[in-house]
Amino acid sequence: MAFTGLLITEIFYSLQGETSLIGVPFVFIRLTGCNLRCTYCDSVYSFKGGKKMSFEEVMAEVKKYKVKHVLMTGGEPLLQRNTLEFIDLLKTEGYQVSVETHGEVSVEEASKKARIIMDIKTPGSGMSRGGYIKNFPFLKPTDEVKFVITSKDDYSWARDLVKSGTIPTEEILFSPAMLALNSPGKYEGMEPRTLADLIVGDQLPVRFQWQLHKLLWGADTKGV
Ligand code: SF4
Numbered sequence: 001m002a003f004t005g006l007l008i009t010e011i012f013y014s015l016q017g018e019t020s021l022i023g024v025p026f027v028f029i030r031l032t033g034c035n036l037r038c039t040y041c042d043s044v045y046s047f048k049g050g051k052k053m054s055f056e057e058v059m060a061e062v063k064k065y066k067v068k069h070v071l072m073t074g075g076e077p078l079l080q081r082n083t084l085e086f087i088d089l090l091k092t093e094g095y096q097v098s099v100e101t102h103g104e105v106s107v108e109e110a111s112k113k114a115r116i117i118m119d120i121k122t123p124g125s126g127m128s129r130g131g132y133i134k135n136f137p138f139l140k141p142t143d144e145v146k147f148v149i150t151s152k153d154d155y156s157w158a159r160d161l162v163k164s165g166t167i168p169t170e171e172i173l174f175s176p177a178m179l180a181l182n183s184p185g186k187y188e189g190m191e192p193r194t195l196a197d198l199i200v201g202d203q204l205p206v207r208f209q210w211q212l213h214k215l216l217w218g219a220d221t222k223g224v
Contacts, residue, residue: 015212033079
């Protein structure tokens with residue numbers, strides 16, 4: 001019989017560190033497994049291992065907390081075939097569900113059920129494959145896209161995409177990949193002040209964000 005559960009790296013309660021809901025309490029469900037290997041990845045511990053948990057076990061963990069919002073993250077949450085069914089269960093229980101995805105798998109079904117936060121992988125990630133273009137038709141105006149900016153070249157690339165007017169949501173997030181706060185990797189690193197100055201200088205209609213959880217509690221703090 002097929003397993004009706006999820007492979008879980010961790011479930012925890014914290015403040016949302018990014019997106020338009022920054023600072024809002026969330027339960028984070030981090031699913032195991034990712035098919036990408038971004039240069040700045042700060043959740044490499046989610047690539048392997050994990051614990052098989054039934055839907056009932058995951059739900060019981062979520063219900064330990066008084067919270068309205070649940071984020072499915074990873075790894076890449078949309079790689080697990082039971083993720084969509086579990087989102088339905090969460091919604092039945094009255095939760096508002098967000099999905100953080102790397103944008104290289106289809107969000108067609110997930111976007112009908114949840115608020116999508118879709119990474120658009122910049123060249124500096126080392127994983128810029130262009131899959132996001134196929135997902136644009138499925139994004140709702142209330143979904144969000146996020147660029148992790150690792151260098152000035154990344155900024156120019158992302159800025160040109162924003163200016164092209166093809167991104168189907170106005171909630172566009174620019175986040176600096178700081179060498180001090182992200183995993184050491186093969187990327188140049190972007191100072192927050194530099195990124196902010198570039199955005200202001202170009203009058204770019206995007207939201208600057210800085211991983212709140214790491215500023216509050218340190219570089220090794222888990223969150224999204
Ligand atoms: S998509 Fe996310 S989890 Fe996967 S390697 Fe990139 S940053 Fe890490």
